[in-house]
Amino acid sequence: MLRKLKTGLTWWIPLGVAALGIGLASGPAGAAEELRIGFVAPMTGIFAQIGKDMSNGFQMYVDEVGGNFAGAKVKFILEDGQGKPPINVRKAEKLVRQDNVQMFIGGLLASTGYALAPVSTRLKTVYIPSIAAADDLTQREASKYPYVVRTGWTSSQPNHPFGAWACEQGYKKVVTVGADYAFGYEVIGGFQKTFEDCGGKVIQKIWPPLGTKDFGPFIPTIKDDADAIFTLMVGPMSLQFPKQLAAAGIKKPVLGGGTSYDEFVLPSMGDEVIGHVSALQYSAALDTPRNAAFVKKYREKYGKVPSYYSESNYTTAQMIHEVMKKTGGKWPGAEKFVELLASVQLDSVRGPVRLDEMRNPVHNIYIRKVEKKKMHGYGEDELWNTVIKTYPNVSQFWTYKKADFLKQPVYSRTFPPCKYCE
Known part of the structure; x- marks a missing residue:
């Protein structure tokens, strides 16, 4: 059975998924029982398939843990940024001001990352660039963006x-x-x-x-x-x-x-x-057991081989979960969340990951x-x-x-x- 939900776009989502909290949330943000996560990705236009890979990777991890991060029910609110910086900014502001998310993830192009980071500073809300690889978000401009923690990479890094x-x-x-x-x-x-x-x-x-x-x-x-x-x-x-x-x-x-x-x-x-x-x-x-299992599950679920866009957002969800384990499922506030996320170390699908002092992955x-x-x-x-x-x-x-x-x-x-x- 399907029902129609609106997440900036109109999506058809299985009721079972919506029951896990992956859909449009309502009511005030919960301090302990609910973790409201905004996600901005290009769901229409020439980058639409990439946007689907991004959201699919994140949702797959949430599905695997039953829609629950250490006692906090995950509310995943998806917005279409269309790959355009001004639209990304409007959607991020909507997620924070109207949907009361505790963090927002996403942005695809480096230019969208540079556009979204100031939103996090202005609204004092955690921003996680899982894909947007703009170098200076975690380099020369890092001090301007205290609420940014990157889980992806910098463009020049590889x-x-x-x-x-x-x-x-x-x-x-x-x-x-x-x-x-x-x-x-x-x-x-x-x-x-x-x-x-x-x-x-x-x-x-x-x-x-x-x-x-x-x-x-x-x-x-x-x-x-x-x-x-x-x-x-x-x-x-x-x-x-x-x-x-x-x-x-x-x-x-x-x-x-x-x-x-x-x-x-x-x-x-x-x-x-x-x-x-x-x-x-x-x-x-x-060629690792962890990645082989990930590829198999992803391919069974979505009918295609996972891309880096999928893996990066799957790993992002895993890292957020690790933080919530440390807090017992309670939202610790933006500043503390940034501190805890920056300290996460894990053996992920891509291999070992930790963050440097400027909150960018070492991998x-x-x-x-x-x-x-x-x-x-x-x-x-x-x-x-x-x-x-x-x-x-x-x-x-x-x-x-x-x-x-x-x-x-x-x-x-x-x-x-x-x-x-x-």
Whole structure:
């Protein structure tokens, strides 16, 4: 049986799920018996499937524990941010002022993270960026956002070790092709920083607009003398770029930011991406019992392989649960909650996770190679991000001293400068 609930959008949700508290809550916020969690994700538009992966990951964990965090009934209130910063802000304000949530989670693009963090400060409400990876939320601007605790990652974090790895493979010259917005700048900036620190050269930087479908104006400009191409694509761009690159006959090695080959889009890709290498803190092909069980449960529940968007929000729910265990299911107040969440350490689906002093995760970074094979007991050959190297306990500052790292500007379209470009 189904019933119609409104959570900013109109959703059809099984009554059994609503009974667990995953739906629109009503009445005043409970101090002990009820934990009201707002969630802003793109549920319509070009990023809608990512939004579903985000909310599905969180809801799956809540379902697993019976909708109850250490005695606190979870009320999960979902709002559609459409991937647009101004709409994200309005929805977050609505969640706090009208729905009386004790925290809000979400935001997809780095730009939405930068937009949502000031809301948390202004309204003195916990904000958990589970996906929004904007570097400065937990770096140069962290002191402005005392209610922000990140459970995901910074954009540059996986790409610092990735740049070092590229040097180890003998690559000398790389062309970067990345979506022209904050996330693209920070991902490519992190790679460029470490790649050039170990002797490599970025010889060209190409910036297609976010949402580009036709890469015809960009692919022919890729310099012939590059050893490899580093790409950062998001959403549908991830599907189109490698197809068009292959169609153009370019056979250079391709490296990519993690979202370029995330499991959100990987099943829709073809053999053209086999051999492409990326870096991220999660892979559905991670060969551990904990991840194998997670992939099996998620696939049974939602009919697809979990993406990093799913895992990050599943782990976020787990971390919130750990805090509520410490408080006996009682809401401790925003300041204390931030303190407790920042102290959580756990063995999660992605591996060991803890937070640094600026409230950003320290976790493994996996170098992943796209392969077609059987995995986790499934009988058919499928595309998987096979882990070929693990960098343990990677912080947002990589091997740099924090003070020195924070003296440099945030990665941008112009930093690091393309000093080897012609």
